[in-house]
Amino acid sequence: MAYELNVNGKAMTADVDADTPLLWVLRDTLGLVGTKYGCGIAQCGACTVHADGAPIRACVTPIEAIGGAQITTIEGAASLEVGARVQQAWSELDVAQCGYCQPGQIMSATALLAENPAPSDADIDAAMAGNICRCATYVRIRAAIKRAAGQEA
Amino acid sequence: MGIISNITEGFSPSRRAVLAGGGAGGLVLAFSLAGKGAAADTPAALNAYVAVAPDGIVTIVSKNPEIGQGIKTSLPMLIAEELDVDWVNVRTVQADNDPVAYGRQFAGGSMATPLHWDQLRQVGAAGRAMLLAAAAADWGVEAASLTTEPGVVVHAASRRRATYGALAAKAATQTAPELSSVPLKDASAYRIIGQPIPQVDTAAIVTGQPLFGIDMRLPGMLYAAYAKAPVFGAKVASADLAAAQGVKGVRRAFVVEGGTEFDGLLPGVAVVADSWWAANKGRQGLNVQWADHSTSSQSTQGYAGQARSLAEAKAGKTLRHDGDVEAALSGSAKTVEADYFYPFLSHATLEPQNCTAHFHDGKMEIWAPTQLPEPGRQIVAKTLGLAPENVIVHMTRSGGGFGRRLMNDYMAEAAWIAKEAGAPVKLVWTREDDMRHDFYRPAGFHHFRGGIDDAGNVTAWANHFVTFGEGEATARSAGMAPTEFPARFIDNYRLDVSMMPLGVPTGPLRAPGSNAIAFVVQSFIDELAHAGGVDPVEMRLRLLGDRGLVGDDARSGYDAARMAAVVRLAAEKSAWGEGLEPRRGKGIAFHYSHLGYFAEVAEVVVAEDGTVKVEKVWVAADVGRQIINPLGALNQIEGSVIDGISEMFGEITIKDGQVEQGNFDTFPLLRIDAAPVIETHFIKSDNPPTGLGEPALPPVVPAVTNAIFAATGKRVRSLPLRAEELAAG
Incomplete structure (x- = not known):
């Protein structure tokens, strides 16, 4: 059926089955391929998007569960301060x-930073442990979060 | 089509000029452009790699696949440096697979830096020489009287200046100089090499632009899922194609006969649909029954049992025997005997294997993340019965490689399915497909015997390596070189090998061989050190001795002096020898691979319950005199170190001929909360620069296990780490 969505501030329509995960709607139906498939079971975080500002795993979120939530993907991240x-x-x-x-x-x-503008190392670990980086750029991810928070390491 | 966002329109590098292989690694720039100057408003190609636009924007081709190693940035840096242009004016382009123009194109073995360090600087310098020749002709002066500033040719005597953009069209008609004849800059004049330069795709990455194979979209494209047997190579007995075709959005489901080669098209069932989700749903309804297969009784347990028997029996083959190991062992003050094991591992590239294929006009066009495109082209040609020239392979950015994409099995699958479907098709594997159809890092078994004298010096070393293979053929990446350290460093040295057959595909995983061999060798050195009452750093320096270069030359030999230097540096920077609290320990290890000399110290804390946390790793590295891009270099080292630690926590096991794990819940990868602090130090020895994609990985594994021994007194001889074996008490 046709679902009315709000993605990155734009109204969009997707005619898909109710059980289709948001990930595949974004990638295949709407052509927003920045959100990635990594595991399909909410283990790796490559598909993380925001629903009303909260991070969700799009690979396990069926389109019928989205309702009227405002979805923000990586393509819309720059519009957030x-x-x-x-x-x-x-x-x-x-x-x-x-x-x-x-x-x-x-x-x-x-x-993380929207909710906690000055995260500690433990806060960063807790918020980011759901995102696997297979290349293991964790040292820089930690440093970049601190830089974005204005706390130069 | 929206992919490869930074391609400069109007420049099709490989069609304008060719770089022909000159044999024996020699290269000759050949130009198809001679006499065909570019139009005034389009970029002019100086050679197969470089085009200069009238506005001074320089487009540089990166010949090799980008898999996260930063090559799309670092290779163009070499050209840009010698061409003498400002990096801000450089745009880079990913080459297609084109061996005629670019020679061998691959991401493997950390070879791109040593293979291209001279060659691509010469390519840049040759382009600069042609710009000088054009200016010399314009001004009627000797080219030798000209110099360059970035992007500008200067004649100091007459104060004349001309931009590269203004000269480009004429420069493109100049005769190309012999690459070996062009002078290169002194390193002190570098403006680009040695600078911390962000990856050229960084902006596209952080904004989610289409870059990867999986992001490919073509008009009219369909999506495919492909079900293969969990027992490798088993044939389809039956499948409920009608059930799959009944799923909304599914266009077709069909059986693929396939062949028997792991690298090619294996039997399976394809489902083609309007969306990938529909294809995958259809696939779940197939209820495929697989035929019996000769390897369906193999198991990890079975391998271990066979390995025990083989280790106790006479070895299949002696790869090396120096001196007399038995005599030396019986004359030793102390002997140590130990069995080591490491498991199969999956590559687990985060972007699963995928490929987009489109058969049109008698040609198969492929877009794929691949580390080795030309063999991919060949396998597609062979699978479809096409002439290789009718297969075109476009390399996309790869979401990780680690050796997995040296094999192109997914290309053969996508090509077959697309041809059968009569439409452009994107095949995407599930994570489970990916983990259960990998070319695994082979497991291995080592039975060591070592002897030491009264002073704690190693007198004998014997390693009976039990691995996989049949007849004379070792399974891929399951061998060990007879020159592997400590061969040549211990007078009485023996390496025996026995093999057992394997029905599981194996292949190179980042630092192949080394990622396992370093663990067992550097752990056993530690055992001998402790048995002899010798400090582990001291023991290593004694073994390396003052031998200098062992072997014929820097390429094939082992430079003990370079290794000793990094061992000393790692010890110094990590304050080796300082007392530590209980259950905290430091371990050291070194390993030479991919022409790089690395020593690493790990500091670990082992909790009472046996949980291991690696807190810090010190890396001492010698990869030659010049770090090309320090920003990328550090990232590669940090990633390699954490990758190595990650490999200590997971395993792939086989039961009934099938892989038991399927996703990151059963094959864990290290996460940010377990990532250590990493401190890297380079020794810039007077040697040519070498690669950094791999050599930092191997030593970290034994550095950690040696640290665990220091913290707990427990010797880890089998991976993965098991907390219950390291718990206190």
């Missing part, structure tokens, strides 16, 4: 290696 700062820090420190997980990392980090 915190998101733009996080992207800037990611660029300045050149966090990425392959880069595949980084959209999810950035969305998780943005949600």
Whole structure:
């Protein structure tokens, strides 16, 4: 059936089955491929997007569960004040290696900083432990979150 | 099509000029452009790698696949440096697979830096020489009287200046110089090499632009899922194709006969649909029954039993025997005997294997994340019965490689399915497909015997390596070189090998061989050190001795002096020898691979319940005189170190011929809360620069297990780490 969605501030329609995960609606139906498939069982965080500002795993969130929530993906992150700062820090420190997980990392980090502008190391670990980086850029992810928070390491 | 966002329109590098292989690694720049100057408003190609636009923007081709190692940035840096341009004016382009133009294109073995350090600087310098020649002709002066500033040719005597953009069209018609004849800059003049330069794709990565194979979209494209047998290579006995075709959105489901080669098209059932979700749903309804297969009784337990028997029996083959190990052992003051094991591992690239294929006009066009595109082209050609020239392979950015994408099995699958479907098709594997159809790091078994004298010096070393293979053929990446350290460093040294057959595909995993061999060798050195009452750092320095270069030359030999230097540096920086609280320990290890010399010290804390936390790792590295891009170099080292630690916590096990794990819940990868602090120090020895994709990984594994011994007195001889074996008491 047709679902009315609000993605990155735009009204969009997706005619898909009710059980289709948001991830595949974004990627295949709406053409927003920045959100990544990594595991399909909410283990890796590569598919992290925001629903009304809260981080969710799009790979296990069926489209019928979205309702009227405002969805923000990596393609819309720059429109968030915190998101733009996080992207800037990611660029300045050149966090990425392959880069595949980084959209999810950035969305998780943005949600963290929106709620907790001055996270401790333990806060960062707790908020980011759901996002796997197979290239293991964790040292820089930690540093970039601190930079985005204005706490230079 | 929206992929490869930074391609500069109007520049199709490989069609304008070719770089022909000159044999024996020699390269000759050949130009198809001679006499065909570019139009005034388009970029002019100086060679297969470089085009200069009238506005001075320089487009540089990166020939090799980008898998996260930063090559799309670092190779163009070499060219840009010698071309003498400002990096801000450089745009980079990913080459297609084109061996005629670019020679061998691959991401593997940390080879890109040593193979291209001279060659691509010469390519840049050759382009600069052509710009100088163009200016010299314009001004009627000797080229030798000209110099360059970034992007500008200067004639100091007459104060004339011309931008590269203004000269480009004429420069493109100049005769290309011999690559070996062009002078190169002195390192002190570098403006780009040695600078911390962010990856060229960083902006696209952080904003989620399409870059990866899985992001590919073509008009009219369909999506495919492909079910293969959990027992590798088993054939389809039956499948409920109608059930799959009954799922909304599914266009077709069909059986693929396939072949028997793991690298190619294995039997399976394809489901093609309007969306990937529909294809995967259809696949779940297939209820495939698989035919019996000869390897369906294999298991990890079975391998272990066979390995025990083989280790006790006479070895299949002696790969090396120096001196007389038995005599030396019986004459030793002390002997140590130990069995080591390491498991199969999966590559688990975060971007699962995928490929987009489109058969049109008699040609198969492929877009894929791959580390080795040309063999991919060959396998597609062979699978479809096409001439290789009718297969075109575009390399996309890869969401990780780690050796997995040296095999192109997914290309063969996508090509077959797309041809059968009669439409462009994107095949995407599930995570479970990916983990259960990998080319695994082979497991291995080592039975060690070592002897030491009264002074704690090693007198004998014997290693009976039990691995996989049949007849004379070792399974892929399951061998061990007879020159592997400490061969040549101990007078009485023996390496025996026995093999057992394997029905599981194996292949190179980042630092292949080394990622396992370093663990067992550097752990057993530690055992001998402790048995002899010798400090582990001291023991290593004694073993390395003052031998200098062991072997014929820097490429094939082992430079003991370079290794001793990094061992000393790692010990110094980590304050080796300082007392530590109970259940906290430091361990050291070194390993030489991929032309890089690495020593690492790990500091660990082992909780009462046996949980291991690696708190800090000190890395001492010698990869030659020049770090090309320090920003990328540090990232590679930090990633390698954490990757190595991650590999200590997971395993792939086989039961009934099948992989038991399927996703990150059963094959864990290390997460940020377990990532240590990493401190890296380089020794810039006077040697050519070498690669950093791999060599930092191997030593961290034994550094950690040696640290665990220091913290607990428990010797880890089998991976993965098991907390219950390391608990207090």
